[in-house]
Structure formats: structure tokens, C-alpha cells
Amino acid sequence: MIEPIESILHTVDHRPWPIPKHSWFWYQEWNEVIFMHYQVDGKRLRELVPRHLELDQFDGEHWVSVVAFTMDRVHPRFTFPIQFLSTFHEVNLRTYVTRNGKPGVYFLSIEAEKILTTLFARFASGLPYQHSPIKRTKHSYRLRGKRCEIGIEFLKKDKIGSTSPKELWLTERYSLYRGKNPEETAMDVHHKPWELFQVEFMKLNLRYAAYDGLVNFGNPNLSHYSPGVQVLAWL
Template sequence: MVIGLEMSWRALLFANWPVDPDVVSAHLPDALAVDTYDGDAWLSVVPFTNAAVRPRGVPESLGVDLPELNLRTYVRVDGEPSVYFFSLDAQGVASVVGARLLHHLPYFYARIDHHRAHDGRVRFESRRLHPGARPAHFAATYGPAGDRLDPDDDSLAAFLTERYRFYTETPFGTVRYTDVDHDPWPLYPAEADVESNTLFRADGFADPAGDPVLYYSPRLDIAASPSRRR
């Protein structure tokens, strides 16, 4: 039996691009409807460290750190605002295999370097090496760029972050979901120097036009349910 997980998401960058809703809809399972803000769908690239990943109830000291990079969008299912993952690149062969087999998540093995740069910002570089997958490279240096935000419930920041369910599609075409439980995100405006980003093309999208909307979060503790079939 698959049980839920606990983890800590640390040093996250949310890099968010507005795109035409039809572009996103073409890549979604039929059961999911694209969610929009002021008429735009959004694609988000999110690098971070998934720290102390462990089964629920296991001490944090026994968890495993898993640097990760994901490409996601925003959907509604039966009125519930949710996240949909197109891909999750992570370091650690055993963790990637386990996430694919047990939690039905579209993980890809990648080599990732994630550390504090000399100026205190976060340096993150990921190179997808998964057998049979399209290569993807992302390299950026990022960090907070202002005081902590206090987003209204109807703000763009809340739309992009305050979601408590995520969906994926298995290779067999079934749609699955996981519920997550956490406090509201501690968010800051962010700055980022993105040197390379081929994640969109690797996942079948053209590169979005314009500059992204950027947010940073230092840490959030998460509890996740087992994956369930919709």
C-alpha cells in the first residue's frame, strides 16, 4: 500500500509566463480544464530543493533531499483550483524510479547543482539525462528582491501558489491526483538571471514571449496524500 509523504520545499523560484489558454489546453487531458487569470493561462518553471522527503510519521532526520525542477500549469476540476505537472526533473535514480512507479508522477532523471552563490542568492542548474527523454537544460541564479508579500485571495500571486491538489497523467492515459496540506506560502518578489531554459521545448511548448512574473519562497513544509485515480 502506498502511503503519504512529508517533505520541506526550500529556496523556490516561481517563474511564471502568461500564455494563450488554447496553447495549454492542447496539452491537457480531456478531464482537466485550463484555469485562467485575467484571460491568460500560465506556465511556471519552479526550481527548488525537495528536502527531507519521507513517509508520513517518519522523523525528518531520516528523509532524503531531492533537488527538483518542474514545469506546471493551472487547472480546475469540478471547480477545484489545482496544479497540473507536465514534467518534474530530479536528481537521484532511486527517487525518480520510486516516484514514477509508486506515485505516478512524470519524473525524469537529471543532474542538478543547487547551492548558495557567493552573493547569497541561489544557484540552480539542471540537465535532464533520462534515457529516451528529450534533453532539457535550465540554469539560473535567483533570490528575493524585496519585503515579504501579503497577497489578497484574488491576486495573481495567490492564483499561482495557493493550490492544494495536483494532477498528472500516467503513460496509460489515466488521470491521477494528490492532495497537499500546508500553510500559506511565504512569498517575496524575486529577481532571477536565467542563463539557459530549454524546458518548454523539451516538453512540447514554444518559448513564451516576454519576461516572467517572479516570486521567491524560502521554505514551506508539506504533507501529501497518496496518489489517487480520478
């Protein structure tokens, strides 16, 4: 069910800071989401993240996450979504950073299904989008690209009634950093809190060639499923 924009904007008690005062620019939906979280060595991770971004930690632990989902209804404010551009599958590899005390995420890799969408997203956001062929069904996700290979088969299990502090730290993130400019400010996003479910993997083959020494991708420390969120984003 699509929520009214005003309902999303007025649901703010879960946020660590207020939403921006100026108007949002992008609307998008992140649907049918699989989270796979991995604890990693901070020294190795430090080599992969620009120095002006501080590595964020939870109880002294450093983490990266693979997030596979379907991006839906992407469009600027006062326009409407165009199906062949605004709906596509995506997989990203992200880690957790802070800048001037503001926590967010930094993307090590983003794979997207459609060529035109990938080119536009890279230009509009400055994020490391790359085209990869992705196939998705209700319970599977397959990708074979230049940077990674993914084969996932899963089942959604019970809803997580009480989200732990670690789960909140890993999922409730409202700033995106490009990492290209030491003077950059964050790209702010907003959505209602994630509705998280346990997930069981029937198959999990996951490989990022550039990060084999960083992560054992076949064995996530934590994993979640979510039906998704409606997202507002600011320039």
C-alpha cells in the same frame, strides 16, 4: 525552523476547501524555491493537457510555471527521512487546471536529481518524474537533462508584503492531478501560506525543447523566491 505538525494542520484559513478528514500519509519540505510564471496561449496549452482536466484561468489568462527547489525530509508518516533518498533538487514545469470545480496543478515535466529517488517518486506518485543532473548553490541552479536545460543565477530581494490575487492564484495550490485517468481524484496537499519575496535574475537561461513554441522561457511575466514550506500530502 521546523513547525510542529499540529501547527500546520490547524492553519487552514487560507485554504479554499477543508483538508481531508482522513490522516495524511507523506511529509515533505519544499525549500529555497524559485517560481517563474509565464502567460501562454490557451489553444496551444489545451493540446498538452488531458481533456478530462479543464484549463484554469485567471482573468481569461492561461499560465505555466517553472518551479525550482530542493525537496527535503521526504518520508511517510510514522517513519523518518533517509538522507540519500529524502533530500534532492527538483525542477518542474506545471500548469493550472480544475476537475469537478476543484483547482490544482498538472505537471508537464518533473526533473529530479537522484536516480533512486526519481524511480521511487515516479512509482509512488504516478507523476512524470525523470532523472536529470542538477547542481545548486545558494544563488544558482543548473540542470542539463534530456527534456530541459536550465542555468539560473539570482538574488533574493524584498519581501512581498501584500500578495496580489494573481500571485495567490499561481502559488496557493492544494491539489495535484496526474491526468492519466478520467475518473481520477486529486492528490491533496497542505501547507501554510507561501512567504514570497521579489527575485532578481543575474542569469536566466531556460529551455524545454518540447515546449519552445509555447513559452518564451527567457522572459517570465512574474517571478518569486520563497524560503519554502512544510507539506503534508494525502494518498
